[in-house]
């Protein structure tokens with residue numbers, strides 16, 4: 001990757017004698033290391049998995065005889081993974097992150113919580129509140145979307161139209177029994193699953209690599225080592241296994257959203273909203289602005 005890795009400021013501790021080394025950047029001059037992936041390469045590799053997943057899901061949906069209407073377990077909105085996990089997606093992500101953060105030393109912990117706060121604020125702005133309705137609902141209203149009354153009886157519908165037109169959030173529309181229709185309906189699932197996954201990869205990856213390589217100092221990780229490292233890190237600590245399990249679930253649910261729900265464009269805008277805060281903080285600001293780095297710290301060091 002072209003961007004330089006942040007410089008070391010110290011090391012976060014897992015346990016007293018279990019120090020995570022600075023994520024070392026790949027050294028192109030070292031013989032035999034040209035195919036090694038630095039932690040940044042691994043993060044970008046993980047991030048590129050999500051648009052590919054959405055493309056694969058959408059292509060499958062378009063090519064398969066009738067996947068959109070197919071009545072499968074994962075095409076049902078009430079499936080337990082959707083109801084208990086994705087619908088509380090930020091809560092589960094928060095739990096996994098807090099368990100991870102509790103293992104860091106206190107100076108690193110405060111800065112990790114600050115990064116979590118920024119990610120949480122972005123989730124709130126997109127899905128809950130943005131100086132009024134959240135960003136996803138403001139986009140929907142700006143593209144001529146409306147809360148349509150659900151009552152098929154024209155007498156009642158007329159009364160309801162007045163009320164429904166005063167409804168400015170998808171949540172209120174649902175509570176009123178209406179249907180949020182007509183505008184550009186950015187996929188909240190694609191947003192949440194992408195945003196939460198990129199946040200967790202960014203925060204957990206240095207720890208996962210450290211556990212999976214038993215703290216081995218090296219210029220990077222080869223392609224063939226990626227899965228063995230993740231499996232060894234899951235076997236080494238329950239917290240790593242929990243984090244990876246949640247990441248696998250988020251990836252699977254993203255694939256299901258790609259196959260069964262929304263248009264290409266709605267999935268694309270959900271994905272853009274999902275990478276926006278990660279790209280600004282983790283890819284750009286923390287790498288190129290020492291002041292931002294000194295305030296927010298860098299995961300894993």
Ligand SMILES: CCCCC/C=C\C/C=C\C/C=C\C/C=C\CCCC(=O)SCCNC(=O)CCNC(=O)[C@H](O)C(C)(C)COP(=O)(O)O
Nearest residue numbers: 086087088089090091094113117120121124127188189192
């Ligand atoms: C207001 C800003 C808060 C910033 C926080 C600041 C500092 C935090 C610092 C430290 C935190 C320490 C402890 C935090 C402890 C607990 C916090 C828990 C916060 C939560 O996660 S509560 C949220 C639970 N709700 C969810 O997870 C809902 C997720 N679901 C959705 O967003 C939507 O359902 C959807 C987008 C997936 C789909 O939309 P719909 O289809 O349903 O319209």
Ligand SMILES: Nc1ncnc2c1ncn2[C@@H]1O[C@H](COP(=O)(O)O)[C@@H](OP(=O)(O)O)[C@H]1O
Nearest residue numbers: 074076077082186187188189190253256257261
């Ligand atoms: N992977 C998935 N599994 C089940 N339901 C999903 C899903 N992805 C999206 N949905 C459902 O499709 C609708 C639009 O989702 P979103 O806009 O969040 O992407 C939501 O319906 P409900 O709001 O009726 O629950 C949501 O629950």
